[in-house]
Amino acid sequence: MPELPEVETVRRTLKNFIVGKKIQEIRVHYDKIITGDTNNFVASLTGQTIRDIDRVGKYLIFILDSQAFISHLRMEGKYNIVAASKSLNKHEHLTFAFSDGTELRYQDTRKFGRLELVNKETYRQDLPLCKLGPEPWDADSKEIYSKIHKSSLPIKTLLLDQSIMTGIGNIYANEICFRMKMHPATPGKRVSKKRVAELITVSKEILEQAIAQGGTTIHSFDANGITGLFQVQLQVHMQKVCPVCHGAITKEMVRGRGTYYCKECQKKKG
Missing domain, CATH: 1.10.8.50 (Helicase, Ruva Protein; domain 3)
Known part of the structure:
Protein backbone atom coordinates (compact mmCIF):
# COMPACT_ATOMS: atom_id res chain seq x y z
CA MET A 1 0.00 0.00 0.00
CA PRO A 2 1.40 3.44 -0.88
CA GLU A 3 2.31 5.30 2.31
CA LEU A 4 3.00 9.00 2.84
CA PRO A 5 6.37 9.08 0.99
CA GLU A 6 4.93 7.27 -2.03
CA VAL A 7 1.86 9.51 -2.15
CA GLU A 8 4.05 12.60 -1.82
CA THR A 9 6.15 11.33 -4.73
CA VAL A 10 2.99 10.89 -6.81
CA ARG A 11 1.87 14.42 -5.87
CA ARG A 12 5.16 16.01 -6.90
CA THR A 13 5.31 14.04 -10.12
CA LEU A 14 1.75 14.82 -11.15
CA LYS A 15 2.21 18.52 -10.41
CA ASN A 16 4.98 18.63 -12.98
CA PHE A 17 2.77 17.06 -15.63
CA ILE A 18 -0.84 18.17 -15.19
CA VAL A 19 -1.12 21.49 -13.31
CA GLY A 20 -2.52 24.05 -15.74
CA LYS A 21 -4.26 21.47 -17.90
CA LYS A 22 -7.97 21.74 -18.70
CA ILE A 23 -10.24 18.72 -18.35
CA GLN A 24 -12.11 18.36 -21.62
CA GLU A 25 -13.85 15.07 -20.86
CA ILE A 26 -14.10 12.50 -18.06
CA ARG A 27 -14.81 8.85 -18.81
CA VAL A 28 -15.64 6.52 -15.92
CA HIS A 29 -15.01 2.87 -16.75
CA TYR A 30 -15.82 1.48 -13.28
CA ASP A 31 -18.48 3.38 -11.32
CA LYS A 32 -17.43 2.20 -7.85
CA ILE A 33 -14.12 4.07 -8.15
CA ILE A 34 -16.20 7.21 -7.47
CA THR A 35 -17.64 7.77 -4.00
CA GLY A 36 -20.97 9.53 -4.36
CA ASP A 37 -22.88 10.35 -7.53
CA THR A 38 -20.78 9.56 -10.61
CA ASN A 39 -22.73 11.86 -12.92
CA ASN A 40 -22.27 14.78 -10.51
CA PHE A 41 -18.55 14.04 -10.26
CA VAL A 42 -18.20 14.16 -14.05
CA ALA A 43 -20.39 17.23 -14.55
CA SER A 44 -18.69 19.19 -11.76
CA LEU A 45 -15.15 18.66 -13.03
CA THR A 46 -15.57 18.78 -16.82
CA GLY A 47 -14.25 22.07 -18.20
CA GLN A 48 -12.23 22.82 -15.04
CA THR A 49 -8.48 23.43 -15.03
CA ILE A 50 -6.22 21.68 -12.51
CA ARG A 51 -4.56 24.43 -10.42
CA ASP A 52 -2.71 22.51 -7.71
CA ILE A 53 -2.36 19.16 -5.95
CA ASP A 54 -2.31 18.96 -2.17
CA ARG A 55 -1.71 15.99 0.14
CA VAL A 56 -2.98 15.13 3.61
CA GLY A 57 -1.58 11.89 5.00
CA LYS A 58 -2.09 9.31 2.28
CA TYR A 59 -4.77 11.33 0.45
CA LEU A 60 -4.20 13.41 -2.68
CA ILE A 61 -6.37 16.48 -3.18
CA PHE A 62 -6.72 17.83 -6.71
CA ILE A 63 -7.54 21.57 -6.67
CA LEU A 64 -9.39 22.96 -9.70
CA ASP A 65 -10.95 26.31 -10.60
CA SER A 66 -14.00 26.04 -8.34
CA GLN A 67 -13.96 22.37 -7.38
CA ALA A 68 -11.72 19.81 -5.69
CA PHE A 69 -11.62 16.04 -5.36
CA ILE A 70 -9.68 13.68 -3.14
CA SER A 71 -8.04 10.45 -4.19
CA HIS A 72 -7.00 7.57 -1.95
CA LEU A 73 -4.79 5.05 -3.75
CA ARG A 74 -5.43 2.26 -1.21
CA MET A 75 -3.52 -0.93 -2.10
CA GLU A 76 -2.41 -0.53 -5.70
CA GLY A 77 -3.82 2.68 -7.15
CA LYS A 78 -1.64 4.73 -9.49
CA TYR A 79 -1.93 7.45 -12.11
CA ASN A 80 -0.73 7.16 -15.70
CA ILE A 81 -0.18 10.17 -17.95
CA VAL A 82 -0.47 9.04 -21.56
CA ALA A 83 -1.28 10.20 -25.07
CA ALA A 84 -4.98 9.99 -25.89
CA SER A 85 -4.14 7.58 -28.71
CA LYS A 86 -2.81 4.94 -26.31
CA SER A 87 -5.13 1.98 -25.83
CA LEU A 88 -6.90 1.69 -22.49
CA ASN A 89 -5.60 -1.18 -20.37
CA LYS A 90 -8.04 -3.36 -18.43
CA HIS A 91 -7.00 -1.92 -15.06
CA GLU A 92 -7.50 1.75 -16.00
CA HIS A 93 -10.88 2.67 -14.54
CA LEU A 94 -11.10 6.44 -14.95
CA THR A 95 -9.87 8.81 -17.65
CA PHE A 96 -9.41 12.57 -17.49
CA ALA A 97 -8.98 13.74 -21.08
CA PHE A 98 -7.17 17.09 -21.35
CA SER A 99 -7.58 19.69 -24.05
CA ASP A 100 -3.95 19.24 -25.15
CA GLY A 101 -4.47 15.63 -26.28
CA THR A 102 -3.01 13.94 -23.20
CA GLU A 103 -4.89 11.91 -20.61
CA LEU A 104 -4.60 11.19 -16.90
CA ARG A 105 -5.79 7.67 -16.18
CA TYR A 106 -6.42 6.13 -12.79
CA GLN A 107 -5.25 2.53 -12.69
CA ASP A 108 -6.08 0.12 -9.88
CA THR A 109 -5.57 -3.63 -10.23
CA ARG A 110 -7.61 -4.41 -7.11
CA LYS A 111 -10.17 -1.61 -7.51
CA PHE A 112 -9.88 -0.53 -3.85
CA GLY A 113 -8.97 3.13 -4.49
CA ARG A 114 -11.60 5.86 -4.37
CA LEU A 115 -12.11 9.41 -5.67
CA GLU A 116 -14.62 11.84 -4.17
CA LEU A 117 -15.71 15.44 -4.70
CA VAL A 118 -14.94 17.69 -1.72
CA ASN A 119 -15.36 21.36 -0.86
CA LYS A 120 -12.39 23.27 -2.24
CA GLU A 121 -12.26 25.65 0.72
CA THR A 122 -12.94 23.35 3.67
CA TYR A 123 -11.75 19.87 2.68
CA ARG A 124 -9.26 19.67 5.57
CA GLN A 125 -12.05 20.31 8.08
CA ASP A 126 -14.57 17.98 6.39
CA LEU A 127 -14.89 14.20 6.18
CA PRO A 128 -12.92 12.08 5.63
CA LEU A 129 -9.79 14.21 6.24
CA CYS A 130 -10.97 15.72 9.52
CA LYS A 131 -10.72 12.29 11.16
CA LEU A 132 -6.98 12.07 10.51
CA GLY A 133 -4.40 12.79 13.17
CA PRO A 134 -1.47 15.15 12.51
CA GLU A 135 1.40 14.20 10.24
Missing part, protein backbone atom coordinates in the same frame (compact mmCIF):
# COMPACT_ATOMS: atom_id res chain seq x y z
CA PRO A 136 4.65 13.62 12.19
CA TRP A 137 5.91 17.12 11.26
CA ASP A 138 2.87 18.64 12.95
CA ALA A 139 2.57 16.20 15.84
CA ASP A 140 2.82 17.40 19.44
CA SER A 141 4.41 14.82 21.73
CA LYS A 142 2.06 15.64 24.63
CA GLU A 143 -0.99 15.09 22.42
CA ILE A 144 0.33 11.84 20.99
CA TYR A 145 1.24 10.60 24.47
CA SER A 146 -2.28 11.38 25.70
CA LYS A 147 -3.71 9.24 22.89
CA ILE A 148 -1.61 6.15 23.58
CA HIS A 149 -0.55 6.13 27.24
CA LYS A 150 -3.59 4.13 28.42
CA SER A 151 -3.63 1.74 25.47
CA SER A 152 -2.77 -1.96 25.70
CA LEU A 153 -2.46 -2.13 21.92
CA PRO A 154 1.00 -2.77 20.41
CA ILE A 155 2.95 0.34 19.42
CA LYS A 156 3.11 -1.04 15.87
CA THR A 157 -0.71 -1.05 15.74
CA LEU A 158 -0.88 2.46 17.18
CA LEU A 159 1.57 3.72 14.55
CA LEU A 160 -0.81 2.40 11.88
CA ASP A 161 -3.81 4.18 13.41
CA GLN A 162 -4.29 7.17 11.12
CA SER A 163 -6.40 8.98 13.74
CA ILE A 164 -3.39 9.17 16.06
CA MET A 165 -0.71 10.21 13.57
CA THR A 166 -1.33 10.00 9.85
CA GLY A 167 0.85 8.88 6.95
CA ILE A 168 2.61 5.84 8.44
CA GLY A 169 1.87 2.41 7.00
CA ASN A 170 3.23 -1.07 7.55
CA ILE A 171 6.68 -0.66 5.95
CA TYR A 172 7.62 2.51 7.80
CA ALA A 173 6.11 1.36 11.09
CA ASN A 174 8.50 -1.61 10.99
CA GLU A 175 11.42 0.69 10.22
CA ILE A 176 10.49 3.17 12.96
CA CYS A 177 10.29 0.45 15.62
CA PHE A 178 13.65 -0.94 14.53
CA ARG A 179 15.42 2.41 14.60
CA MET A 180 14.05 3.04 18.08
CA LYS A 181 15.14 -0.45 19.20
CA MET A 182 11.55 -0.95 20.33
CA HIS A 183 9.75 -4.29 20.09
CA PRO A 184 6.71 -3.76 17.81
CA ALA A 185 4.43 -5.53 20.31
CA THR A 186 5.29 -3.10 23.14
CA PRO A 187 1.98 -1.84 24.60
CA GLY A 188 1.32 1.86 24.12
CA LYS A 189 1.00 2.33 27.87
CA ARG A 190 4.64 1.22 28.25
CA VAL A 191 5.94 4.06 26.04
CA SER A 192 7.17 6.99 28.12
CA LYS A 193 6.75 10.67 27.28
CA LYS A 194 10.42 10.83 26.33
CA ARG A 195 10.06 7.84 24.01
CA VAL A 196 6.95 9.35 22.40
CA ALA A 197 8.95 12.47 21.56
CA GLU A 198 11.66 10.23 20.12
CA LEU A 199 9.01 8.28 18.18
CA ILE A 200 7.86 11.47 16.46
CA THR A 201 11.44 12.52 15.65
CA VAL A 202 12.32 9.11 14.21
CA SER A 203 9.09 9.03 12.20
CA LYS A 204 9.95 12.38 10.62
CA GLU A 205 13.50 11.27 9.84
CA ILE A 206 12.47 8.03 8.16
CA LEU A 207 9.65 9.58 6.14
CA GLU A 208 11.91 12.44 5.01
CA GLN A 209 14.59 9.97 3.92
CA ALA A 210 11.99 7.94 2.02
CA ILE A 211 10.58 11.04 0.31
CA ALA A 212 14.10 12.05 -0.75
CA GLN A 213 14.45 8.62 -2.38
CA GLY A 214 11.05 8.78 -4.08
CA GLY A 215 9.43 6.25 -1.76
CA THR A 216 9.80 2.49 -1.58
CA THR A 217 9.21 0.29 -4.61
CA ILE A 218 7.63 -2.94 -3.40
CA HIS A 219 5.19 -4.88 -5.58
CA SER A 220 3.59 -2.40 -8.00
CA PHE A 221 4.21 1.12 -6.69
CA ASP A 222 5.43 3.75 -9.11
CA ALA A 223 4.64 7.36 -9.89
CA ASN A 224 3.98 7.45 -13.62
CA GLY A 225 6.93 5.16 -14.24
CA ILE A 226 9.17 6.76 -11.60
CA THR A 227 10.01 4.10 -9.03
CA GLY A 228 11.24 4.75 -5.51
CA LEU A 229 14.66 3.74 -4.24
CA PHE A 230 14.19 3.68 -0.46
CA GLN A 231 13.89 -0.12 -0.48
CA VAL A 232 17.69 -0.31 -0.69
CA GLN A 233 17.84 1.51 2.68
CA LEU A 234 15.30 -0.67 4.50
CA GLN A 235 16.89 -2.00 7.67
CA VAL A 236 14.33 -4.58 8.73
CA HIS A 237 11.24 -4.74 6.49
CA MET A 238 11.52 -7.84 4.25
CA GLN A 239 15.12 -8.33 5.38
CA LYS A 240 16.78 -11.56 6.50
CA VAL A 241 19.72 -10.37 8.60
CA CYS A 242 19.87 -7.55 11.15
CA PRO A 243 22.33 -4.85 9.99
CA VAL A 244 23.30 -4.13 13.61
CA CYS A 245 23.82 -7.47 15.37
CA HIS A 246 23.80 -9.67 12.24
CA GLY A 247 21.26 -11.99 13.80
CA ALA A 248 18.23 -13.31 11.97
CA ILE A 249 15.27 -11.00 11.35
CA THR A 250 11.99 -12.42 12.63
CA LYS A 251 8.71 -12.08 10.77
CA GLU A 252 5.44 -12.60 12.57
CA MET A 253 1.92 -11.17 12.57
CA VAL A 254 1.11 -8.35 14.98
CA ARG A 255 -2.65 -7.88 15.00
CA GLY A 256 -2.94 -9.08 11.44
CA ARG A 257 -0.03 -7.15 9.93
CA GLY A 258 3.22 -8.71 8.73
CA THR A 259 5.89 -7.44 11.11
CA TYR A 260 9.68 -7.66 10.80
CA TYR A 261 11.96 -7.12 13.78
CA CYS A 262 15.19 -8.24 15.43
CA LYS A 263 14.68 -10.22 18.64
CA GLU A 264 18.11 -9.16 19.91
CA CYS A 265 17.99 -5.44 19.13
CA GLN A 266 14.28 -5.02 19.85
CA LYS A 267 13.76 -6.92 23.06
CA LYS A 268 10.24 -6.89 24.42
CA LYS A 269 9.64 -5.05 27.68
CA GLY A 270 6.44 -5.30 29.69
Whole structure:
Protein backbone atom coordinates (compact mmCIF):
# COMPACT_ATOMS: atom_id res chain seq x y z
CA MET A 1 0.00 0.00 0.00
CA PRO A 2 1.40 3.44 -0.88
CA GLU A 3 2.31 5.30 2.31
CA LEU A 4 3.00 9.00 2.84
CA PRO A 5 6.37 9.08 0.99
CA GLU A 6 4.93 7.27 -2.03
CA VAL A 7 1.86 9.51 -2.15
CA GLU A 8 4.05 12.60 -1.82
CA THR A 9 6.15 11.33 -4.73
CA VAL A 10 2.99 10.89 -6.81
CA ARG A 11 1.87 14.42 -5.87
CA ARG A 12 5.16 16.01 -6.90
CA THR A 13 5.31 14.04 -10.12
CA LEU A 14 1.75 14.82 -11.15
CA LYS A 15 2.21 18.52 -10.41
CA ASN A 16 4.98 18.63 -12.98
CA PHE A 17 2.77 17.06 -15.63
CA ILE A 18 -0.84 18.17 -15.19
CA VAL A 19 -1.12 21.49 -13.31
CA GLY A 20 -2.52 24.05 -15.74
CA LYS A 21 -4.26 21.47 -17.90
CA LYS A 22 -7.97 21.74 -18.70
CA ILE A 23 -10.24 18.72 -18.35
CA GLN A 24 -12.11 18.36 -21.62
CA GLU A 25 -13.85 15.07 -20.86
CA ILE A 26 -14.10 12.50 -18.06
CA ARG A 27 -14.81 8.85 -18.81
CA VAL A 28 -15.64 6.52 -15.92
CA HIS A 29 -15.01 2.87 -16.75
CA TYR A 30 -15.82 1.48 -13.28
CA ASP A 31 -18.48 3.38 -11.32
CA LYS A 32 -17.43 2.20 -7.85
CA ILE A 33 -14.12 4.07 -8.15
CA ILE A 34 -16.20 7.21 -7.47
CA THR A 35 -17.64 7.77 -4.00
CA GLY A 36 -20.97 9.53 -4.36
CA ASP A 37 -22.88 10.35 -7.53
CA THR A 38 -20.78 9.56 -10.61
CA ASN A 39 -22.73 11.86 -12.92
CA ASN A 40 -22.27 14.78 -10.51
CA PHE A 41 -18.55 14.04 -10.26
CA VAL A 42 -18.20 14.16 -14.05
CA ALA A 43 -20.39 17.23 -14.55
CA SER A 44 -18.69 19.19 -11.76
CA LEU A 45 -15.15 18.66 -13.03
CA THR A 46 -15.57 18.78 -16.82
CA GLY A 47 -14.25 22.07 -18.20
CA GLN A 48 -12.23 22.82 -15.04
CA THR A 49 -8.48 23.43 -15.03
CA ILE A 50 -6.22 21.68 -12.51
CA ARG A 51 -4.56 24.43 -10.42
CA ASP A 52 -2.71 22.51 -7.71
CA ILE A 53 -2.36 19.16 -5.95
CA ASP A 54 -2.31 18.96 -2.17
CA ARG A 55 -1.71 15.99 0.14
CA VAL A 56 -2.98 15.13 3.61
CA GLY A 57 -1.58 11.89 5.00
CA LYS A 58 -2.09 9.31 2.28
CA TYR A 59 -4.77 11.33 0.45
CA LEU A 60 -4.20 13.41 -2.68
CA ILE A 61 -6.37 16.48 -3.18
CA PHE A 62 -6.72 17.83 -6.71
CA ILE A 63 -7.54 21.57 -6.67
CA LEU A 64 -9.39 22.96 -9.70
CA ASP A 65 -10.95 26.31 -10.60
CA SER A 66 -14.00 26.04 -8.34
CA GLN A 67 -13.96 22.37 -7.38
CA ALA A 68 -11.72 19.81 -5.69
CA PHE A 69 -11.62 16.04 -5.36
CA ILE A 70 -9.68 13.68 -3.14
CA SER A 71 -8.04 10.45 -4.19
CA HIS A 72 -7.00 7.57 -1.95
CA LEU A 73 -4.79 5.05 -3.75
CA ARG A 74 -5.43 2.26 -1.21
CA MET A 75 -3.52 -0.93 -2.10
CA GLU A 76 -2.41 -0.53 -5.70
CA GLY A 77 -3.82 2.68 -7.15
CA LYS A 78 -1.64 4.73 -9.49
CA TYR A 79 -1.93 7.45 -12.11
CA ASN A 80 -0.73 7.16 -15.70
CA ILE A 81 -0.18 10.17 -17.95
CA VAL A 82 -0.47 9.04 -21.56
CA ALA A 83 -1.28 10.20 -25.07
CA ALA A 84 -4.98 9.99 -25.89
CA SER A 85 -4.14 7.58 -28.71
CA LYS A 86 -2.81 4.94 -26.31
CA SER A 87 -5.13 1.98 -25.83
CA LEU A 88 -6.90 1.69 -22.49
CA ASN A 89 -5.60 -1.18 -20.37
CA LYS A 90 -8.04 -3.36 -18.43
CA HIS A 91 -7.00 -1.92 -15.06
CA GLU A 92 -7.50 1.75 -16.00
CA HIS A 93 -10.88 2.67 -14.54
CA LEU A 94 -11.10 6.44 -14.95
CA THR A 95 -9.87 8.81 -17.65
CA PHE A 96 -9.41 12.57 -17.49
CA ALA A 97 -8.98 13.74 -21.08
CA PHE A 98 -7.17 17.09 -21.35
CA SER A 99 -7.58 19.69 -24.05
CA ASP A 100 -3.95 19.24 -25.15
CA GLY A 101 -4.47 15.63 -26.28
CA THR A 102 -3.01 13.94 -23.20
CA GLU A 103 -4.89 11.91 -20.61
CA LEU A 104 -4.60 11.19 -16.90
CA ARG A 105 -5.79 7.67 -16.18
CA TYR A 106 -6.42 6.13 -12.79
CA GLN A 107 -5.25 2.53 -12.69
CA ASP A 108 -6.08 0.12 -9.88
CA THR A 109 -5.57 -3.63 -10.23
CA ARG A 110 -7.61 -4.41 -7.11
CA LYS A 111 -10.17 -1.61 -7.51
CA PHE A 112 -9.88 -0.53 -3.85
CA GLY A 113 -8.97 3.13 -4.49
CA ARG A 114 -11.60 5.86 -4.37
CA LEU A 115 -12.11 9.41 -5.67
CA GLU A 116 -14.62 11.84 -4.17
CA LEU A 117 -15.71 15.44 -4.70
CA VAL A 118 -14.94 17.69 -1.72
CA ASN A 119 -15.36 21.36 -0.86
CA LYS A 120 -12.39 23.27 -2.24
CA GLU A 121 -12.26 25.65 0.72
CA THR A 122 -12.94 23.35 3.67
CA TYR A 123 -11.75 19.87 2.68
CA ARG A 124 -9.26 19.67 5.57
CA GLN A 125 -12.05 20.31 8.08
CA ASP A 126 -14.57 17.98 6.39
CA LEU A 127 -14.89 14.20 6.18
CA PRO A 128 -12.92 12.08 5.63
CA LEU A 129 -9.79 14.21 6.24
CA CYS A 130 -10.97 15.72 9.52
CA LYS A 131 -10.72 12.29 11.16
CA LEU A 132 -6.98 12.07 10.51
CA GLY A 133 -4.40 12.79 13.17
CA PRO A 134 -1.47 15.15 12.51
CA GLU A 135 1.40 14.20 10.24
CA PRO A 136 4.65 13.62 12.19
CA TRP A 137 5.91 17.12 11.26
CA ASP A 138 2.87 18.64 12.95
CA ALA A 139 2.57 16.20 15.84
CA ASP A 140 2.82 17.40 19.44
CA SER A 141 4.41 14.82 21.73
CA LYS A 142 2.06 15.64 24.63
CA GLU A 143 -0.99 15.09 22.42
CA ILE A 144 0.33 11.84 20.99
CA TYR A 145 1.24 10.60 24.47
CA SER A 146 -2.28 11.38 25.70
CA LYS A 147 -3.71 9.24 22.89
CA ILE A 148 -1.61 6.15 23.58
CA HIS A 149 -0.55 6.13 27.24
CA LYS A 150 -3.59 4.13 28.42
CA SER A 151 -3.63 1.74 25.47
CA SER A 152 -2.77 -1.96 25.70
CA LEU A 153 -2.46 -2.13 21.92
CA PRO A 154 1.00 -2.77 20.41
CA ILE A 155 2.95 0.34 19.42
CA LYS A 156 3.11 -1.04 15.87
CA THR A 157 -0.71 -1.05 15.74
CA LEU A 158 -0.88 2.46 17.18
CA LEU A 159 1.57 3.72 14.55
CA LEU A 160 -0.81 2.40 11.88
CA ASP A 161 -3.81 4.18 13.41
CA GLN A 162 -4.29 7.17 11.12
CA SER A 163 -6.40 8.98 13.74
CA ILE A 164 -3.39 9.17 16.06
CA MET A 165 -0.71 10.21 13.57
CA THR A 166 -1.33 10.00 9.85
CA GLY A 167 0.85 8.88 6.95
CA ILE A 168 2.61 5.84 8.44
CA GLY A 169 1.87 2.41 7.00
CA ASN A 170 3.23 -1.07 7.55
CA ILE A 171 6.68 -0.66 5.95
CA TYR A 172 7.62 2.51 7.80
CA ALA A 173 6.11 1.36 11.09
CA ASN A 174 8.50 -1.61 10.99
CA GLU A 175 11.42 0.69 10.22
CA ILE A 176 10.49 3.17 12.96
CA CYS A 177 10.29 0.45 15.62
CA PHE A 178 13.65 -0.94 14.53
CA ARG A 179 15.42 2.41 14.60
CA MET A 180 14.05 3.04 18.08
CA LYS A 181 15.14 -0.45 19.20
CA MET A 182 11.55 -0.95 20.33
CA HIS A 183 9.75 -4.29 20.09
CA PRO A 184 6.71 -3.76 17.81
CA ALA A 185 4.43 -5.53 20.31
CA THR A 186 5.29 -3.10 23.14
CA PRO A 187 1.98 -1.84 24.60
CA GLY A 188 1.32 1.86 24.12
CA LYS A 189 1.00 2.33 27.87
CA ARG A 190 4.64 1.22 28.25
CA VAL A 191 5.94 4.06 26.04
CA SER A 192 7.17 6.99 28.12
CA LYS A 193 6.75 10.67 27.28
CA LYS A 194 10.42 10.83 26.33
CA ARG A 195 10.06 7.84 24.01
CA VAL A 196 6.95 9.35 22.40
CA ALA A 197 8.95 12.47 21.56
CA GLU A 198 11.66 10.23 20.12
CA LEU A 199 9.01 8.28 18.18
CA ILE A 200 7.86 11.47 16.46
CA THR A 201 11.44 12.52 15.65
CA VAL A 202 12.32 9.11 14.21
CA SER A 203 9.09 9.03 12.20
CA LYS A 204 9.95 12.38 10.62
CA GLU A 205 13.50 11.27 9.84
CA ILE A 206 12.47 8.03 8.16
CA LEU A 207 9.65 9.58 6.14
CA GLU A 208 11.91 12.44 5.01
CA GLN A 209 14.59 9.97 3.92
CA ALA A 210 11.99 7.94 2.02
CA ILE A 211 10.58 11.04 0.31
CA ALA A 212 14.10 12.05 -0.75
CA GLN A 213 14.45 8.62 -2.38
CA GLY A 214 11.05 8.78 -4.08
CA GLY A 215 9.43 6.25 -1.76
CA THR A 216 9.80 2.49 -1.58
CA THR A 217 9.21 0.29 -4.61
CA ILE A 218 7.63 -2.94 -3.40
CA HIS A 219 5.19 -4.88 -5.58
CA SER A 220 3.59 -2.40 -8.00
CA PHE A 221 4.21 1.12 -6.69
CA ASP A 222 5.43 3.75 -9.11
CA ALA A 223 4.64 7.36 -9.89
CA ASN A 224 3.98 7.45 -13.62
CA GLY A 225 6.93 5.16 -14.24
CA ILE A 226 9.17 6.76 -11.60
CA THR A 227 10.01 4.10 -9.03
CA GLY A 228 11.24 4.75 -5.51
CA LEU A 229 14.66 3.74 -4.24
CA PHE A 230 14.19 3.68 -0.46
CA GLN A 231 13.89 -0.12 -0.48
CA VAL A 232 17.69 -0.31 -0.69
CA GLN A 233 17.84 1.51 2.68
CA LEU A 234 15.30 -0.67 4.50
CA GLN A 235 16.89 -2.00 7.67
CA VAL A 236 14.33 -4.58 8.73
CA HIS A 237 11.24 -4.74 6.49
CA MET A 238 11.52 -7.84 4.25
CA GLN A 239 15.12 -8.33 5.38
CA LYS A 240 16.78 -11.56 6.50
CA VAL A 241 19.72 -10.37 8.60
CA CYS A 242 19.87 -7.55 11.15
CA PRO A 243 22.33 -4.85 9.99
CA VAL A 244 23.30 -4.13 13.61
CA CYS A 245 23.82 -7.47 15.37
CA HIS A 246 23.80 -9.67 12.24
CA GLY A 247 21.26 -11.99 13.80
CA ALA A 248 18.23 -13.31 11.97
CA ILE A 249 15.27 -11.00 11.35
CA THR A 250 11.99 -12.42 12.63
CA LYS A 251 8.71 -12.08 10.77
CA GLU A 252 5.44 -12.60 12.57
CA MET A 253 1.92 -11.17 12.57
CA VAL A 254 1.11 -8.35 14.98
CA ARG A 255 -2.65 -7.88 15.00
CA GLY A 256 -2.94 -9.08 11.44
CA ARG A 257 -0.03 -7.15 9.93
CA GLY A 258 3.22 -8.71 8.73
CA THR A 259 5.89 -7.44 11.11
CA TYR A 260 9.68 -7.66 10.80
CA TYR A 261 11.96 -7.12 13.78
CA CYS A 262 15.19 -8.24 15.43
CA LYS A 263 14.68 -10.22 18.64
CA GLU A 264 18.11 -9.16 19.91
CA CYS A 265 17.99 -5.44 19.13
CA GLN A 266 14.28 -5.02 19.85
CA LYS A 267 13.76 -6.92 23.06
CA LYS A 268 10.24 -6.89 24.42
CA LYS A 269 9.64 -5.05 27.68
CA GLY A 270 6.44 -5.30 29.69
